[in-house]
Each structure stands twice: as structure tokens, then as C-alpha cells.
Amino acid sequence: METKTLHTPPAWDYNPSAWSQRIPLLIYALVGFLISLYLGLYQLGTFESVWEPFFGDGSRKVLHSSISKLLPVPDALLGAFGYLVDAVTGAIGSKSRWKTKPWIVILFGIAVGPLGLISIILVISQPLLLDAWCTLCLGSALISVIMISPALDELLASLQYLQRIKRKKKSVWKAFCGIATD
């Protein structure tokens, strides 16, 4: 049960930077990372086959498609890197980081967004362009979409804080960087 503490932002009924709020996101990021790492290692040839319980040849087709090879690094490894960035930016900072480190909260919000967006684009391209589905790819995309909202409440709290700083005519830039102005 969430309760207000001294670290709760004004007019909020819970603290979005509380560890109880952030730990589920770290778990999602870790699971996403492990799935993507596994798929990336398959793309690199470390494993000969990939686990695909529903769609037969689907995962193999998707993971060895031309889309997956667009960039110098196999795309699942880029996904793994994205989840790692999510985990790191989600973990840094105390339970008052909406106030003490807005820059990290905003970075975290920015990391989660594009990861989610790219996941959706890749999900769409599976049947559209490749005529195949990949179960673990879909699972990982779902994880990145689920992470979007829970990451955004902290962002809202930080933006409200910066709004208060601005209205008080203090330095928004300093507040953003976590240099206390009040």
C-alpha cells in the first residue's frame, strides 16, 4: 500500500520515486534484457536454434531477416542495450530523485519511450514485412510497452517540480541538474 512520506511530491498520494514503485520496473528491464540477450546471441550464432513454442519457423525467419541485419549490430543486442539503459537510469537516485535528480528521471523517461516505440514498429513488421511471428520478440515488446506508464509518473512529478521552480523565478537548469535551489 502506498502512503505519503516526506519524499512524496506535493498533492500526490504516493511517491513515484519510492523503491516500491521503481523495483517492478527494474525487474521488467532485467527480464527484457535477458530475453533480448538470448535472442541476440542466437542472431550471432551462439545458439543453433531458438525457442519458439507457437509459430514454427517464425522466430528463425524474424531473427535472421534483412530487417534484423540493417544495423552493424544484431537488433536484439541493441534491444538488450536499451533494457540495460532502462535498468541503469531506473536504478540511479534515491527515493526523492524526482526532486534531487530530475535529469535522470527525464533520461529514464526518454529511454523507455523510444524502446517502446521501436518494439511496436518491429512487432508490426513481423507479419507485415516478414510474414512470420516470433514469440519471444512479441513478449519482449509487450514488456517494453508495459514499462511506459509506470516510468512516466516520476517524469510528471519532476516536470511539476521544475514548473514550481520556474514560477518562483529560480534557475530551472540548476534544478534539472539536481543543484538544490530551495
Next chain:
Amino acid sequence: MWARIVNAFLGLLVMASPSILQFEKIAADINYITGPLIITTAVIAMWEFNQNVRYFNVVTGVWLVIAPFIFSFSTAALTTDLILGLLVILFAFIKVNVSKRYGGGWRSLFQDNPLHMQE
């Protein structure tokens, strides 16, 4: 919350129906794009402070209703998308009573006297 879950499930049906019902390519392609968008919208809107994101599913729902006519879908695809589209629109309108305060929410960022500055 349950209305968002229903829409996520409907989005899944939109994604799966082309295979199950053997849609022609144009109908399948449209479903493959719209389905994930419906699910994503519904999932994001599951969190109270973002619940207004649900209105984007009115757009996706309307698209599912009109696309079959614009692109002359087969009967199976037309019927499926018409029904799913109408349902998605319907459930997108169901709102939850917000149970917690979020400092006045996203709109507070544009207000002269936001809730979080009133305490």
C-alpha cells in the same frame, strides 16, 4: 481498468484474425498495423494518470470501421473489423474514477494555479 484490458484483448484479436479467418493481404496488413496500436494504447491507459490516452483508441476503432469500405474488404474481413472496431470505440469511452492524486496530473503543467502549487 477492465475496459482497458478488454481493448487490449480486442487488439490481440485484430492482430490474430487475419490468420484465423484468412484475410486478403490489404485487410491483413491493416490489421497487423492497427492491432498493436490498439494494444499499446490500451496498456498505456491502464495507469490512471494516463487514462486519457484511451481516446486514441477511438481513432483506431474508427479506422477499423471505415477501412473495410475504403479498401473494399472481403465479407469476412469487413464483418470482423466492423465489429471489433465498434467494440474498441465503445470500450475506449469507459473511464475509471481516479482514486489517487497526481499533483493535478499532466494538465497541471499548463495551468495558472495547478494543484501541486496550492498546498
